[in-house]
Amino acid sequence: MQNKFTKLILAGVxxxxxxxxxxxxxxxxxxxxxxxxxxxxxxxxxVSYSGQIARHVQHDSxxxxxxxxxxxxxxxxxxxxxxxxxxLAPASKGDFKIKQTLLxxxxxxxxxxxxxxxxxxxxxxxxxxxxxxxxxxxxxxxxHGSAFDPNTGYNYPQLISKFAMGAVFYNQAVDNYLxxxxxxxxxxxxxxxxxxxxxxxxxHSWDEAFGYxxxxxxxxNLTAEQNYNITKMKDMAAADHNGDGVVDLKTEYNxxxxxxxxxYDKGGKxxxxxxxxQAFVDGRKIITAANGEALTNAQRSxxxxxxxxxxxxxxxxxxxxxxxxxxxxxKDIDKLQTIIEANGDTTxxxxxxxxxxxxxxxxxxxxxxxxxNIGETAVKLNRMMGFGPVLLNSSQxxxxxxxxxxxxxEASGWDEYKLHMLKIQKLMVDVFAVKARAxxxxxxxxxxxxxxxxxxxxxxx
Amino acid sequence: MDLLNFLFLDSLYExxxxxxxxxxxxxxxxxxIAAFWLVYFRKLNLRExxxxxxxxxxxxxxxxxxxxxxxxxxxIIMSVISPVLITQLAIATALFYYFHSxxxxxxGVWNNTPLVIIISAFTLFHFLLEDxxxxxxxxxxxxxxxxxxxxxxxxxxxxxxxxxVFRTHPLEGVVFSLRSAFTQAISISSFVFLFGPQVDIATIxxxxxxxxxxxxxxxxxxxxxxDISYWKWxxxxxxxPAQHQVHHSVLKQHHDKNFGVALAVWDWFFGxxxxxxxxENLKLGIHINQKEDTHSLRSLYxxxxxxxxxxxxxxxxxLKQILKLIKFTLIGVNR
Numbered sequence: 001m002q003n004k005f006t007k008l009i010l011a012g013v014x015x016x017x018x019x020x021x022x023x024x025x026x027x028x029x030x031x032x033x034x035x036x037x038x039x040x041x042x043x044x045x046x047v048s049y050s051g052q053i054a055r056h057v058q059h060d061s062x063x064x065x066x067x068x069x070x071x072x073x074x075x076x077x078x079x080x081x082x083x084x085x086x087x088l089a090p091a092s093k094g095d096f097k098i099k100q101t102l103l104x105x106x107x108x109x110x111x112x113x114x115x116x117x118x119x120x121x122x123x124x125x126x127x128x129x130x131x132x133x134x135x136x137x138x139x140x141x142x143x144h145g146s147a148f149d150p151n152t153g154y155n156y157p158q159l160i161s162k163f164a165m166g167a168v169f170y171n172q173a174v175d176n177y178l179x180x181x182x183x184x185x186x187x188x189x190x191x192x193x194x195x196x197x198x199x200x201x202x203x204h205s206w207d208e209a210f211g212y213x214x215x216x217x218x219x220x221n222l223t224a225e226q227n228y229n230i231t232k233m234k235d236m237a238a239a240d241h242n243g244d245g246v247v248d249l250k251t252e253y254n255x256x257x258x259x260x261x262x263x264y265d266k267g268g269k270x271x272x273x274x275x276x277x278q279a280f281v282d283g284r285k286i287i288t289a290a291n292g293e294a295l296t297n298a299q300r301s302x303x304x305x306x307x308x309x310x311x312x313x314x315x316x317x318x319x320x321x322x323x324x325x326x327x328x329x330x331k332d333i334d335k336l337q338t339i340i341e342a343n344g345d346t347t348x349x350x351x352x353x354x355x356x357x358x359x360x361x362x363x364x365x366x367x368x369x370x371x372x373n374i375g376e377t378a379v380k381l382n383r384m385m386g387f388g389p390v391l392l393n394s395s396q397x398x399x400x401x402x403x404x405x406x407x408x409x410e411a412s413g414w415d416e417y418k419l420h421m422l423k424i425q426k427l428m429v430d431v432f433a434v435k436a437r438a439x440x441x442x443x444x445x446x447x448x449x450x451x452x453x454x455x456x457x458x459x460x461x
Numbered sequence: 462m463d464l465l466n467f468l469f470l471d472s473l474y475e476x477x478x479x480x481x482x483x484x485x486x487x488x489x490x491x492x493x494i495a496a497f498w499l500v501y502f503r504k505l506n507l508r509e510x511x512x513x514x515x516x517x518x519x520x521x522x523x524x525x526x527x528x529x530x531x532x533x534x535x536x537i538i539m540s541v542i543s544p545v546l547i548t549q550l551a552i553a554t555a556l557f558y559y560f561h562s563x564x565x566x567x568x569g570v571w572n573n574t575p576l577v578i579i580i581s582a583f584t585l586f587h588f589l590l591e592d593x594x595x596x597x598x599x600x601x602x603x604x605x606x607x608x609x610x611x612x613x614x615x616x617x618x619x620x621x622x623x624x625x626v627f628r629t630h631p632l633e634g635v636v637f638s639l640r641s642a643f644t645q646a647i648s649i650s651s652f653v654f655l656f657g658p659q660v661d662i663a664t665i666x667x668x669x670x671x672x673x674x675x676x677x678x679x680x681x682x683x684x685x686x687x688d689i690s691y692w693k694w695x696x697x698x699x700x701x702p703a704q705h706q707v708h709h710s711v712l713k714q715h716h717d718k719n720f721g722v723a724l725a726v727w728d729w730f731f732g733x734x735x736x737x738x739x740x741e742n743l744k745l746g747i748h749i750n751q752k753e754d755t756h757s758l759r760s761l762y763x764x765x766x767x768x769x770x771x772x773x774x775x776x777x778x779x780l781k782q783i784l785k786l787i788k789f790t791l792i793g794v795n796r
Contacts, residue, residue, distance in 0.1 A: 334569050334657070415568055419561035426554075444658040445557060448649045449550040451662060452587070452669075453480060456543040458535045458634025459626045460615040461482075461595055461722040 027220040029210055029281050030251075035292035036192055036200050046199040046288070052169075052211025054107035055115065056255040057100075059164050061088035062112070066138070066157035067147030074138050080111030090253060096233040098253075099246040106250060117167040117369045123361070123382040125407075126400040130167040130369060134160065136404060148351050152397050152406050153389035155351075158358030162321075165256045166366020169212040170314060175371045177209035178307045182300070189287060190294040202287045202295060206303075210280040213314070214255030216241070220277050224265035227273060231259040261317045264436035270320075276313045279306040311371060318367045319432035322381070325360035326424040327439025329389070332356055333418050336392075346392060357389040364424075377431045384420035384427075386411065465537075472536045479666035479673070482626055482680055491623065491681035498689050519686055524619040527756040532627035534758070539634050546638050552646035553653075560654045572657040579656045584663040587648040588671040589724075594644045596727035598636065599720040608636070610768040617755045619746040621709060623681040630765050675723045690737035700725045703737030709745045 031045035062077040065088060076085055084104040092098045100106055117130025124133045140149075141156035148155045181187050187201030197204065218241040219227050229235035230247075231254045239247045247253055254262060261272035283306040286299055295303070332353035339346050364385055368378045388397030388406070396411035411417070422441055428434045437443065475481045476488075492514060499510035519525060560566050571579075602612035611630040618625045629637075652660045665673040682689055683705035690696070690703040700721045708719040718735035721728045728734035747755070754760050 334572065337567070337569070338572065413564070415561045415564075415566070418568055419558055422558060422561070441658070442554060442557070444653050444660060445553050445649055446550055448653070448660065448662065449548070449553060449645065451664075451667075452549065452645045452649070456638065457475070457539055457627070458629040458631055458637065459482070460612075460629045460633070460637075461599075461626065 027218075027281070029215070029217040029277070029284065032203070032284060032288045034198055035203070035288060035290070036198060037190065037292040039192075039198055041198055043198040046203050047207055047217075047284075048199055048204060049207040049211025050107040050250055051110050052208055053250050053255070054103060054110040055112055055168060055212075056214060057087050057090070057103060057106060057249060058110065058112050059161065059168070059256070060090055061085070061103075062138075062164070063157050063161040064088040066141045066160050069142050069145030071139065071142035074142060078111065078134065078138060079113045080109065084108070087249075090231075090233070090249065093233045096236050096239070097246045099244075099248045100250075112164060112168050115168050115172050116164070117171045119369070121167075121365060121368070122378060123365045123368060123385070123387075125387045125397065126404065130163075130171070133365070134164055134167060136400075137163070139404070140406075148354050150350060150354070150391075152408070153350075153354045153357060153391050154397075155355045155358035158355055159362050162359050162362020163365045164362075166318065166363070166369040169214065169256050170318065170366055171369040173209040173212040174311045174314060175369070177205045177212075178310060179371055181205040182303060182307060184295070184297075184300065188294050189290050190292060200287070200292060202290075203284070206280070206284055206287055209310070210284070212256075213276060213280060213310070214258035215273065215277045215280075216254050216258075217251040219254060219258070220274060220281065224262045224273055227254050227262035228259065228266050230254050231262075257314060257317050260321055261313075264317065264320050264438065267436050267438070270316075270436045272313050272317050272320075276310050276317075279309045279313075282306055283310075315367070315370055316432050316434060318363055319428045320434045320436050320438070321363040322360060322367060323425050323428040323434050323436075323440075324438035325356050325363060326421040326428075327441050328356035329353065329360055330418050330421040330441045331439065333390075333414055333421075337414060340392075350392060354389060360424075361385060374431070377427060380427055381424060384424055390414060390417045469533065471540075472533055480668045482676060483623055484676070487676040488623060488681055490677050491679045491685070494679040494689070495682060495685070495687040498687060514687065516686065519620045520622060522620045523753060523756045524617075525622045525624065527758070527761060528618065528622060528624040528628045530758060531629070531761065532624055535627060535629065535631055535634060538631045542631065542635060543638065546635065547642055549642040549645035549649070552642055553650040556646055556650035557654055560650065566654070568654055569657045571655050574656060576659055579652075579659060580661050580663050583648065583652045583656075583660050584670055586652070587645075587662065588669055590644050590648055591641075591669075592722055592724050593727055594640055595722045596720050596724075598640045599722075600717075600731075600733070602633070602636075603717050603720070606772050607769050608633075610772065611636075611765040613747055613768075614761050614765060616709060616747050617751065617761070618684075618709070619751060619756075621684040621686060621706065621745060623684050625684040628761075630762070632765065671723070680723075688737070688739075688743070690739075693736055696725055696736050697729050697734065698725055699723065700728075701737055704735065706743060706745070707735055707737060710740075711744045711746050711749050711751075 030047035032047055034043055034046045036046070058077045062074055065074045065077065068074070076083070084102050087098070087101055087103055090098055091101070103110075113131055113135070116134055119130060121128055121130055121133045124136075126133075126136065128136060137156060137160045140154070141160065144156065147157050182202070182205065187193060187205050189200045189202040191201055193199055193201050193204035199207070216227070216230065216239070222230075222238050226235055226238035230239040230252075236247070239252050241252050242248075258273060258277070261276065264270050265273045283303050286302050287295070290296075290299055332349065335349050336346055336353060339349055364381050367381070368374060386396050387399065388408075390396050390411045391408075394411055394413065395408045397406045398409040399407045401407055425437075425441060429437070475483055476485050478484055479486065495514050496507065496510045499505045499513055500507060505513065561568055602608045611633045614630040614633070615625070615628050618628050649660075663670045668676070679689065679702065682702035683700070685702065688703040688706055689701060691699065691701040695701070696704055700719060700723065704719045704725065707715045715735060718733050719725070719728055720733055725734055
């Protein structure tokens with residue numbers, strides 16, 4: 001009886017704790033008060049990054065369309081549209097109800113093309129800028145008319161999506177909002193971000209970067225598994241933080257690289273999601289605490305430390321993805337070789353190989369859209385991967401002609417390409433010190449080495 | 462002091478690690494086997510047998526005491542040296558990469574082999590490769606003067622105890638480390654390349670099943686005064702403790718015999734096999750009249766180095782003499 005009573009009390013206390021609002025508990029991105037001096041409007045929360053969420057939605061919808069062959073529709077999501085476009089993804093699935101169905105319910109007048117990486121992309125044929133590469137991919141996808149082109153081995157939805165995440169979200173955040181816009185003379189904190197805004201220059205710059213990261217505002221209160229399952233649309237309870245029965249894409253959903261971070265963290269070896277998201281929350285608190293005054297050098301230095309934590313961990317998340325898909329491609333080739341040897345039907349396995357290769361390529365290109373030039377690493381990565389996957393007839397895309405059509409030539413053999421995948425995995429470990437190492441093709445070798453154990457004592461048998 | 466404490470404890474850990482020869486379990490089994498042997502075959506009563514096994518004159522001999530010291534000191538030296546030696550992982554990875562670039566080798570060709578066969582094959586292959594490479598390196602240790610200079614430390618033991626395995630010069634430890642790294646790398650990289658990621662090793666208490674069997678069969682007795690011998694036919698296949706004791710004998714006819722560790726087949730094939738003999742009080746060591754000084758730490762650590770320097774310098778002094786002669790001849794001609 002006494003036991004039951006204790007349990008009841010404990011349940012009560014625990015339940016109350018859980019029910020406490022997350023706002024202001026240090027674990028949520030917002031709300032944060034208005035600090036802008038002289039603001040007289042009725043806004044109470046200075047957090048704003050709906051434009052970024054709109055771009056996440058445009059990206060997800062574009063990915064969904066990329067196998068349709070419908071160029072005008074794809075372009076409407078890539079370059080923006082006057083019409084209030086439908087949200088194709090993420091869309092409600094079963095019990096997982098999404099609050100918004102139209103893009104303008106989030107933000108209007110947004111596009112991906114205007115925010116895409118303007119630098120040269122060396123890992124894609126044709127010597128094009130980031131935005132040109134995306135447009136080229138979209139055009140080719142439309143030309144081909146379906147997701148996978150066995151002739152080149154390209155899976156367009158994967159290529160477009162994985163590259164866009166880097167060329168738009170990662171690049172904008174780490175190379176713009178967390179870079180020049182953090183400087184003392186750019187978007188100062190004692191002025192509105194732009195005329196008429198209710199948030200300061202620094203508040204909004206930081207918010208925009210957080211928006212591109214893609215984590216839900218309350219996500220720090222959840223486990224990696226829960227955060228992962230939100231994007232997989234499997235955990236309504238975790239997503240619907242305010243309990244209104246719908247998932248608000250603006251604050252309750254995990255997009256893009258934040259989702260990938262959670263996917264690695266749930267393995268338990270890394271903590272990318274919390275590290276980056278917490279740094280964003282901590283940075284926003286520093287800016288809020290400046291209370292509408294220009295940031296001091298000390299405050300800016302603190303932000304720079306957090307900015308570096310964000311940048312480095314975000315980069316690692318992309319490097320983990322390169323690692324993971326290099327491993328997938330290795331395994332896919334193994335499977336293909338077995339099927340070929342047995343004279344079996346390669347259609348399905350070849351399409352899977354193309355899909356994983358598209359992810360690998362997209363993430364590898366994304367990795368090159370950061371703030372820093374990764375130099376030799378990029379050269380190695382691009383050379384080992386080539387412009388296209390090695391095809392069944394041992395050819396590979398090697399360039400584009402003057403009309404932008406792919407040119408193919410003889411490639412190195414399968415086994416050499418597999419070796420390249422191993423070396424790409426090693427490169428990610430050596431350069432970015434990735435830890436989650438999904439699909440580690442050398443894991444067995446290191447496990448066995450550890451199991452057999454080195455001989456570190458002098459013994460005469 | 463903390464570091465020393467730590468190293469001391471680390472050394473003691475060897476007694477609790479079933480991957481190690483001196484694991485307490487293996488030592489206990491060795492005592493039981495020895496007792497059974499002495500009572501059943503040598504017809505001693507149990508008390509006599511126990512007294513013989515734990516013979517104080519042997520366990521506290523100068524030779525044995527230096528074994529114990531070397532065990533601790535080498536542990537410290539090796540903890541400094543080992544981290545800079547190439548690892549089996551580095552070699553295995555390099556080999557694994559290399560195999561991919563060999564055009565006539567296909568990665569994962571035997572991927573579909575049943576798991577039990579893969580594990581059995583890997584475990585057996587690795588055991589055989591290890592045992593053979595130990596035989597081969599041991600043979601070299603005896604045949605090459607520079608290597609013999611350092612291996613002599615082990616042979617300078619005039620009494621054998623299970624701790625004599627640690628009576629080893631650190632330079633020899635380096636040679637053994639590299640041998641182990643290379644053989645592990647060869648087994649791992651070739652098997653993972655051919656059989657894919659499901660390769661594994663069959664172990665008992667973490668030790669290779671064959672090594673475990675070797676150890677519970679009384680491997681510790683090879684370095685002891687209990688001269689257990691096997692049937693003649695079996696000594697062609699497996700080295701008996703008495704056969705290894707013969708390897709440590711000072712008698713000329715026993716020199717360079719029985720290099721093997723677990724298997725005798727290598728000695729048999731390469732002509733170095735010697736069956737056990739019934740010799741009361743077999744004299745062990747390097748020379749018949751071995752000096753007591755050979756058990757001092759100074760001698761154990763520095764004598765080999767001195768000897769190596771002499772071996773290297775000797776041809777150099779000869780060269781110097783030749784050069785002198787040439788110079789003399791040339792100057793003579795000029796005159």
